[in-house]
Amino acid sequence: DTGVSQDPRHKITKRGQNVTFRCDPISEHNRLYWYRQTLGQGPEFLTYFQNEAQLEKSRLLSDRFSAERPKGSFSTLEIQRTEQGDSAMYLCASATGAGGSNQPQHFGDGTRLSIL
Amino acid sequence: SQKIEQNSEALNIQEGKTATLTCNYTNYSPAYLQWYRQDPGRGPVFLLLIRENEKEKRKERLKVTFDTTLKQSLFHITASQPADSATYLCALNNNNDMRFGAGTRLTVKP
Numbered sequence: 001d002t003g004v005s006q007d008p009r010h011k012i013t014k015r016g017q018n019v020t021f022r023c024d025p026i027s028e029h030n031r032l033y034w035y036r037q038t039l040g041q042g043p044e045f046l047t048y049f050q051n052e053a054q055l056e057k058s059r060l061l062s063d064r065f066s067a068e069r070p071k072g073s074f075s076t077l078e079i080q081r082t083e084q085g086d087s088a089m090y091l092c093a094s095a096t097g098a099g100g101s102n103q104p105q106h107f108g109d110g111t112r113l114s115i116l
Numbered sequence: 117s118q119k120i121e122q123n124s125e126a127l128n129i130q131e132g133k134t135a136t137l138t139c140n141y142t143n144y145s146p147a148y149l150q151w152y153r154q155d156p157g158r159g160p161v162f163l164l165l166i167r168e169n170e171k172e173k174r175k176e177r178l179k180v181t182f183d184t185t186l187k188q189s190l191f192h193i194t195a196s197q198p199a200d201s202a203t204y205l206c207a208l209n210n211n212n213d214m215r216f217g218a219g220t221r222l223t224v225k226p
Contacts, residue, residue: 004159033214042205042216043160056212091159102148102209107159
């Protein structure tokens with residue numbers, strides 16, 4: 001168990017640019033989640049995959065946000081035409097599918113996005 | 117609208133005392149409730165899970181209660197240590213809809 005890894009750890013970009021973040025979950029976990037966390041708040045759920053299927057995406061913040069998990073392993077989160085308000089920590093978590101949807105989630109240490 | 121409130125932004129206690137953190141929720145019927153610990157610059161780390169039909173769960177110095185009538189969970193750390201200083205998040209889970217509170221920042225002073 002090498003844990004959930006996220007890359008990059010920090011991203012600084014100019015407003016209007018596109019950014020893509022990568023998440024590598026724990027290898028035997030088939031569920032993968034993306035969250036956004038702003039200062040002083042808890043993580044805010046964005047989207048969820050079971051294997052390669054994106055089963056929930058209605059809570060993505062706008063149509064500028066999209067996520068993929070093409071082979072059911074790593075996942076990417078893309079933000080197009082970034083805005084100042086997109087500055088936040090983006091967290092990825094994974095969980096085993098065994099035992100239902102209540103399983104504890106294992107989080108990475110996030111990608112901190114700063115929009116200039 | 118659905119709301120999750122954790123009792124206070126910050127809680128300061130003396131080493132050795134019991135820390136009690138509160139999580140209240142409204143307009144929500146979670147099947148499960150989880151508590152996580154988060155250190156600055158790190159992702160949350162899972163601590164305990166309690167189901168709606170369970171009243172209490174323990175793990176070492178940690179204890180969680182879940183009262184679905186009061187719509188409240190209490191999280192206790194007994195014999196607290198400075199190393200317990202962190203932000204503690206409660207999370208409500210119904211299917212794959214996981215919602216977090218804003219967290220309580222606990223500081224344990226030696």
